[in-house]
Amino acid sequence: MSNGPLPHTPPNGNPGTIQSLIGDALRETNELARKEIALFRTEMASNVRSLFIGLACFVGAAVFAVVALLVLVDALVKWLATIVGSEWLSALIVGGVLLVLAVGMALWGRSAMSLQTLAPTRTTRQVRQDARALSERVS
16 A cells, blocks of 8 residues: 655666665755755854844944933033033033042942952852762762
8 A cells, every 4th residue: 555656766666775765865965964054154144244234233323322422421511611600610520520430330340340259159059069969978
């Protein structure tokens, strides 16, 4: 009870030998692998292109953000000058406040990046517990 010819039937209608079937399977596997690699390369090229476009957009956004901050700081200095009556004093006040903010952020960043903060404390604790449990089982 057959549903049609075998997958590999030569023109004469007889099924192929085991060697020819294995050879066909290897050739088809090789061809499939080549096609998969070509698809992978095409997909990766597209992904890398998208990554570079995204990165360029981030760089452009950063440039515009810096320019916008400079304009806003200038506006803040001019506004404060109307209150204190001196542009140099308002520039000194705004610059001082921004300097204090920068120093505070730098110190906070330094503490966040300390070696003690980067140490894998939970992993170390878990490894010690595992070692203790193993030594108790062995003894």
